[in-house]
Amino acid sequence: MLEYKANPHKSGLRLSLGVATAVVVTALVFAITKQQRETTKQRLLSRQLTALLPTDAYDNNPAIDSIQLNKEISNNLLVNQAYLYKKANTTQGAVLHVTTSQGYSGDIELLIALSQHNWIHGVALVAHSETPGLGDKIEQGRSDWLMQLRNLKTESLPASAWAVKKEGGQFDQITGATITPRAVINAVSDTINWYSLNVQSLQ
């Protein structure tokens, strides 16, 4: 009877080759899907910018005319990026991508579309981890809550208006979930104030 004796050197080599192949394949798959993830993110961004801005307000591509900021404007609010919208090469306003850490479950990312003429065009939700059935009602698909931040003249809103009704402000609350709307309203209010002070540097 023939007895099979494994060559430890060959087995080791095969194992190393297998591991190396797996690493290369994983790296390739990651690189390919990274590109796909980036494309999906860009498409979503373009869709959200189009939905937020009035079509006649700009003739550029704000997704490309953007400035990376990464500025902490308070200890719970980060302004990540400004997407400038322009008409005939003149900046009309900016859509600011911000992250507030005041959510019930941490970060809430928003796009806030502001004109230089003191209008809030609207606010869109980019990402959040709020609780299903409670804080997630800020999602456009789940309720109209975010719609109350559309087409508002900022000058007509005193600082005291920036709160939910039960806290003396003018915005609707979400029953049993005040923390999430408070985080969004504070983020929008602070972003408007920051934008009005920095508008000249965002041209």
Ligand SMILES: Cc1cc2nc3c(=O)[nH]c(=O)nc-3n(C[C@H](O)[C@H](O)[C@H](O)COP(=O)(O)O)c2cc1C
């Ligand atoms: C498991 C759990 C998840 C919750 N998720 C949220 C949430 O996503 N957003 C929120 O504002 N409040 C959430 N709450 C409720 C808050 O703890 C808090 O009671 C509420 O925001 C206060 O709002 P109210 O004054 O309208 O009751 C959650 C509570 C529990 C127990």
